Amino acid sequence: MSGITPRKRRPTQIDVARAAGVSQATVSSVLRDPSKPVNRIPEATRERVISAAEKLGYSPNAAAQRLVGGRSFLLGFHTFEEIFPADQTDFYFDFLLGVEREASRRGYDLMLLSPTAASQNTRGAFGSNATARRLLVADGGILVGRHVDNALLAELDANGHPFVLIGRREIAGIEVPYVAFDYASATARIVERLATAGHRNIGYIGEPGGGEQTEDRLEGYWRGIDEAGIRASSVKHGAPLTPAELERWVTERGITAVVVEPGDDDSNIARLVEAADALGLGIPSDLSVGVLGDPPFTAAPREWSRFVLSRYDVGAAAVELLIDILDEEDRPRQRVVAPEIVEGSTIAPPRTGSPKR
Amino acid sequence: MSGITPRKRRPTQIDVARAAGVSQATVSSVLRDPSKPVNRIPEATRERVISAAEKLGYSPNAAAQRLVGGRSFLLGFHTFEEIFPADQTDFYFDFLLGVEREASRRGYDLMLLSPTAASQNTRGAFGSNATARRLLVADGGILVGRHVDNALLAELDANGHPFVLIGRREIAGIEVPYVAFDYASATARIVERLATAGHRNIGYIGEPGGGEQTEDRLEGYWRGIDEAGIRASSVKHGAPLTPAELERWVTERGITAVVVEPGDDDSNIARLVEAADALGLGIPSDLSVGVLGDPPFTAAPREWSRFVLSRYDVGAAAVELLIDILDEEDRPRQRVVAPEIVEGSTIAPPRTGSPKR
DNA sequence: GCATCTTGCTGTTACGTATCAATGCTACTA
DNA sequence: TAGTAGCATTGATACGTAACAGCAAGATGC
Known part of the structure; x- marks a missing residue:
């Protein structure tokens, strides 16, 4: 009690x-990479140093x-919303x-x-975002979320701080390194499946304000249409399809299949099911449906024909890309992960015979 | 292509x-804690500095x-097994x-x-464990898992590196800072419930090699027995209870209730249910059961009377303790979180009338 | 026997920050 | 007016490591 507690030094x-x-x-030489010619140290000395290090229980100071x-062998994982919401099956979790x-x-x-922590100890950080500061302890960062600020990316780029974005992003003047889902190819393959099944008139139901993903x-979609040699098709993009609109698609334009973006929740799909029900259209008997994604489908459970996005794979690919960047590997900085196609049961050949008039 | 890429400096x-x-x-003074008298800087200068910092997009180098x-405002969370096994409802997840x-x-x-990462880049670390090195970037560490090495704790303590252990641990000569479940009080309360219900002869079914928790x-258990003023009780500790043993407990010793450690999986409970079934004993009609924990109960689903351990609360308490340590707060270094008692439906008054003979 | 090369190691420096003793300055007191 | 107290600011230094230029001693070439 009378003495000072001498915090022993490492x-x-x-x-x-x-x-x-x-x-x-x-x-330092001994403990560094021995393959470097600069660090060539004779075995005798090396052993002397190592045994001394062992005896003292030495371990490097990562901050120094x-x-x-x-390298600190640390990677930052930054979300711009809470990482762990109450719901475990959260958006970020599989990436993580x-x-x-x-x-x-x-x-x-x-x-x-x-993000919460960042905003707390902002003391003395003035970037477009306090993020930059936090990321700096790490060798590089992986950024996730729709709400990643372009200004932040530009700043990280300008400061030469290595990072990888999950999700595609195009910014003029910067080659943003990212790993994204290959929505385009996956969509083309779904369209191809529909075309193979015999559909010649395929509608597209989009999501308002979907950004790069849309x-x-x-x-x-257009690539698929093109490759299948189909001419006339319809795109409804910007608002959910109403029953009246769907009826016009089917009766007037002769649409026999649609591909649909699921929407933020399952909203687009739920609307579509409602509309089809209202018109007495069976899925897939009267209307084939391909879903362009893999939402929870709680609103409209069914074995949808769709593609599945493996967030796990994307997360892993992001790490790979980031480490490539750190190692200055000369490989593409923008990569894409192919979703997996799920057969499902909502695609069937179009009804033969004369269409309803 | 011809020029050098001038990695811009922060x-x-x-x-x-x-x-x-x-x-x-x-x-530095301006950006530091302004409450310190050393850092008193007139408003004019302060503003000049801050606006310059903003213009340049300055943010502190955490490593420096x-x-x-x-402080780096970083806390280490160290598990000694994989953090994320395939199963999301994993042991560590709620702590995390x-x-x-x-x-x-x-x-x-x-x-x-x-642990995987630690073993990879061990280059130049000679502690009892490479852990110490990794933890150093952070201000302090939280350690979880049964497999935490005493030697490691001793080393961290000796090096004066702040840490908190989740789970009780007693090491001679060291006051290990920890946050643990208050198994003792919770168990005493379960025994108390049984006693209140009228039981006078309560058996204990333990887990082999349970360590501090057991x-x-x-x-x-003994405290509860003592406080209830019960004399004779039976403890079976070290191996699962067989039907024959259970029969002896009930018929010869007149045991009407048991408390049971769930076991690593639900094994102890499953065995107990089997044994009771084999003897035609109803739970709780013939035998009341209090479970000393909250396992998934997949092997024997039922509304067990038990206590629930909130790993979430323990995790939060660990952070609180660690930050207290960092702030050199003068509060107890070993803390305990009270489990919550769940009524359940496996405790009932003992059968009245003459016991089976 | 002298010049040159190689080996094995050391001295010094930089990284970006926080701390603290020291300095120049202003304003106030006697 | 001289002396002093306090304020605003600075210079120097330490933290622990990695990189690199440099140096002494021995080996090699001719």
């Missing part, structure tokens, strides 16, 4: 050096390593799973950067 | 100082801050949830330290 390279009778620089520009597993496999640990799906 | 305090026409030391002994939420609420971010429950 041993440093200097302590090891003293114990081994060499200089700090030598200790990081400060001199070395993939990121964690792959990072750990590659020998990196993870930093969870929550762009990609639309691109895939 | 602005530092020196850059800000130059822009504001002051010294680096002044910039950490190196000089400041509580830790994340509380940390974020307090303005700290989280580092996920996985110790605590047993202590609570």
Whole structure:
């Protein structure tokens, strides 16, 4: 009680050096990558240093390593909303799973950067976002979420801080490194399936304000239409389809199948089912449906023909890309993960015989 | 292609100082805690510095801050098994949830330290475990899991690196800071419930090799027995109860109720149910049962009378304790979280009339 | 026997920040 | 007016590591 508690210091390279009778620089050399020619140290010395390090229980100070520009073997995982909402089957969780597993496999640990924490200790951070500061301890960062600010990306890029975005993003003048789902190809394949089943008139039901994701799906739609050699098709994009509109599609335009973006919740699908029911149209007997995604489908449970997005895979791919960037590997900075097509039971050949008039 | 890519540097305090026409030391003062008398800076200068910082997009280098002994506002979360097994409802997950939420609420971010990653980049770490090294970037660490090594705890303690263990642990000569479930009190309360219901002869079914947790429950058991003024009781501790043993308990010793540790999976409970079924004993009509924990109960689903452990709360409490330690708050270093008692339907008054003979 | 190369190690420096002793300055007191 | 107290700011330093230039001693070539 009377004495001071002498917070014992961790041993440093200097302590090891003293114990081994060499200089700090030598200790550093021994512990660094031995493949580098600069660090060639004769076996005798090496052993002396290592046994001293072992005796003292030395371990490097990661902050210092990081400060001199070395690796900290830490990757930041930044979401711009709460990482763990009450719901475990949360949007981010599968990404996190993939990121964690792959990072750990590659020998990196993870930093969870929550937006709440960032806004708390903003003291002295003036970037477009306090994020930049938090990310800096790590070797690089993985950013997730729709709400990632372009200004932030630009700032990270300008500061030369390595990062990877999950989700496609195009910004003029910057090549944003990202890993995204290949919505375009997946959509094209769904359209191809419909065409193969015999459909010649396929409608597209889009989501209002879907951003890059919608762009990609639309691109895939047109590509699919094109490759199947179909001419006339209809796109309804920007608001949910009403029963009246659906009726016009089917009767006037002769549409026998639709592809549909699920929407933020299942809203688009629920509307479609409602409309079809109201018109007495059976799915898939009267109308084939391909869903462009894999939502929970709580509003309209059914074995939808669709594609499944593996967030896990995307997370893992993001880690791979980020480490490639750190290693300055000369590989593409923008990558794409192919969704998996699920057969389902909502695609069938179109009704033969004369169409309703 | 021909030019060098000039990895732009992040602005530092020196850059800000130059822009504001002051010294680096002044910039540091302005950005530090203004409540400290040392950092009293007149408003005019403060504004000049801040606007310069904003213009340059300055944000502190966390590694440098950490190196000089400041806070990095990072907490390490270290498990000694995979953090995310395939199963989402994993052992660690709820702890993580509580830790994340509380940390974020307090303005700290989280580092996920996985054992896999640690073993990868061990280059140059010689502690009892590479863990110590990884933990160092953070201000402190939270350790979870049964497999936490005593030697590691001793080393962290010796190095003065702040940490908190989830789960009770007693090591001679060290006051290990921990947050644990109050198994003892919870068990005593379950025994009390049984006694209140009229039971005078209560058996204890333990788990082989349960360690501190079993110790605590047993202590609570004896305390409960004692407080209820019951004399004779039976303890079966070390192996699952067989039907023959159960019969002896009931017929020869007149046991009317048991408390049972659930076991690593639900094994102990499953065995008990089997044994009771074999003897034609109804639960709770012939035998009341209190479960000392809250396992998934997949093997024997029923509304067990038990206590529920909130891993979430323990996680949050661990963060609180760790930050207390960092702030050098003078509060107890070993804390306990009370489980919640669930009424359930497996406790009833003992059968009146003459016992089976 | 001298010049040159190689080996094995050391000295120094930089990284970006926080702290603290020290300095110049202003304003106030006697 | 001289002396002093307090304020605003600065210079120097330490933190632990990695990188690199440099140096002494021995090996090699001719």
